[in-house]
Amino acid sequence: MSEGKKNIAIVGGGITGLSAAYYLQKEIKAKQLPYKIDLIDASDKLGGKIDTMKQDGFTIERGPDSFLIRKESAARVAREVGLADDLVKNGTGKAYVLVGDQLHEMPKGSFMGIPTQLSPFLFSNMFSLKGKIRLLSDFVLPKSEPVADQSVGEFFRKRFGNELLENLIEPLLSGIYAGNIDDLSLMATFPQFYQMEQKHRSLIKGSREVLPKKVRTGKKTSKFYSLKDGLQSLVDAIESHLDPSIVSIHKETAVDHIEKKIDHYHVLLDSGDVKKVDSMILTIAFPVVKRVLSQYDFWNVFGETKATSVANVAFGFDASAIPTDLDGTGFVVSRNSDYRITACTWTHKKWPNTTPEGKAMLRCYVGRPGDEAVVDLTDEEIAAIALKDLKKVMGVTTKPDFHVVTRWKDSMPQYTVGHLERLSKLRNEIDKALPGTFIAGNNYQGIGIPDCIDQGEKAGENVLDFLSE
Numbered sequence: 001m002s003e004g005k006k007n008i009a010i011v012g013g014g015i016t017g018l019s020a021a022y023y024l025q026k027e028i029k030a031k032q033l034p035y036k037i038d039l040i041d042a043s044d045k046l047g048g049k050i051d052t053m054k055q056d057g058f059t060i061e062r063g064p065d066s067f068l069i070r071k072e073s074a075a076r077v078a079r080e081v082g083l084a085d086d087l088v089k090n091g092t093g094k095a096y097v098l099v100g101d102q103l104h105e106m107p108k109g110s111f112m113g114i115p116t117q118l119s120p121f122l123f124s125n126m127f128s129l130k131g132k133i134r135l136l137s138d139f140v141l142p143k144s145e146p147v148a149d150q151s152v153g154e155f156f157r158k159r160f161g162n163e164l165l166e167n168l169i170e171p172l173l174s175g176i177y178a179g180n181i182d183d184l185s186l187m188a189t190f191p192q193f194y195q196m197e198q199k200h201r202s203l204i205k206g207s208r209e210v211l212p213k214k215v216r217t218g219k220k221t222s223k224f225y226s227l228k229d230g231l232q233s234l235v236d237a238i239e240s241h242l243d244p245s246i247v248s249i250h251k252e253t254a255v256d257h258i259e260k261k262i263d264h265y266h267v268l269l270d271s272g273d274v275k276k277v278d279s280m281i282l283t284i285a286f287p288v289v290k291r292v293l294s295q296y297d298f299w300n301v302f303g304e305t306k307a308t309s310v311a312n313v314a315f316g317f318d319a320s321a322i323p324t325d326l327d328g329t330g331f332v333v334s335r336n337s338d339y340r341i342t343a344c345t346w347t348h349k350k351w352p353n354t355t356p357e358g359k360a361m362l363r364c365y366v367g368r369p370g371d372e373a374v375v376d377l378t379d380e381e382i383a384a385i386a387l388k389d390l391k392k393v394m395g396v397t398t399k400p401d402f403h404v405v406t407r408w409k410d411s412m413p414q415y416t417v418g419h420l421e422r423l424s425k426l427r428n429e430i431d432k433a434l435p436g437t438f439i440a441g442n443n444y445q446g447i448g449i450p451d452c453i454d455q456g457e458k459a460g461e462n463v464l465d466f467l468s469e
Ligand SMILES: Cc1cc2nc3c(=O)[nH]c(=O)nc-3n(C[C@H](O)[C@H](O)[C@H](O)COP(=O)(O)OP(=O)(O)OC[C@H]3O[C@@H](n4cnc5c(N)ncnc54)[C@H](O)[C@@H]3O)c2cc1C
Pocket: 011, 012, 013, 014, 015, 016, 017, 040, 041, 042, 043, 046, 047, 048, 049, 050, 062, 063, 064, 065, 066, 067, 068, 253, 254, 255, 256, 283, 284, 285, 288, 310, 312, 408, 411, 412, 440, 441, 442, 443, 446, 447, 448, 449, 450, 452
């Protein structure tokens, strides 16, 4: 390695950028590396989509409300930054799906809507007799010809028919990707089901061998963690562990453009400053990457990565306002139902720590491909749409004490068919044209918080490998 300090820029201080900074700092300290980091974010707070607010004693998540326990990196980082005692598990494990005008409990033994046990599906009144018979064809259908990728919709429709897809699989996946399952890539989201079909032919049989017992026995255990004071506390704790002698944090500073020089980069900031760096991690959304490096045209190999716009509205109520107070985390809405909301979280049930005694909080989601215009309505209009649906589903007629609307424009990246292949091409192009530059974050290899943390750490490793060459 050459003499002198090396500089690293991390662009975007959401959970991906923060994880990259935190990981790099650990390595820099442990190995006493002569590296410095600039962590640059356009917003006045770090955390990006993680955004907790407090109002009238309520803890309101405007973005994510939790992370999956089985993806271990998020809880690991939380423990490392001193939040072990703040981790809370969801209060109840049950979720519902609204089909027609009725809330149905998810059948036991369902993993993303795929049956791992048959009887709960055969006894559920969520499906017609015809739908039930169709899903049994999974046992007899041959496995399909190997393909590089296909849509989630096509794959599951083939094995189980339309009803299971539309009443259960589609709403559950929409409650993760806010996308259209007929565009969503199977290999970028649930490759294990493709492999299961290739190996075992039947998914019902295969899932018995592959999925953990807890899932198969239908135990409604807690699957999610959150934090006592909300997820922003994870962001704040990581930030407070960043040592200013290694990591300089620049908030309210947008990267305007990046230029490649002979053996380094110039990162031009909207403040007029220029950072000279040797290596970069870009965790900003892909359209922003394209904009700040607009002199390159190879970005097109990644195609048009569309992201869906969504919004949500959190309502604070008196507990007495909720006549149908079922035990559960909330519900997702099936494609064929006549509702505008796509899901609703019974936040006071899922996360009792967020809601004062005697109160209730419901968070409703709107926006999906085909109904993204809803996100541009006023707060009052969005609240009215959600309240109309809540009245129909749950008989809520009392006015809420307050509502908080949050819009997330172009924020749910869509991993469409062929995503992984395009991503690998993109990485090759970046390697060739912009050595030492690494992309990470929810546009690429998973949108869950733990996936973003994993990507941040991996990008940190890549930077270290590059700088040590
Ligand atoms: C409504 C909603 C609910 C969700 N629910 C869950 C959930 O329950 N569980 C879960 O695991 N995941 C959930 N997710 C997904 C998860 O929140 C995100 O995938 C994750 O937080 C993304 O992190 P990131 O760091 O990759 O990107 P971001 O958080 O988007 O961070 C990007 C950062 O880049 C900054 N930036 C933008 N432009 C510039 C620029 N020019 N210069 C400098 N900085 C810039 C932004 O200010 C931002 O801070 C949800 C997402 C949404 C929108």
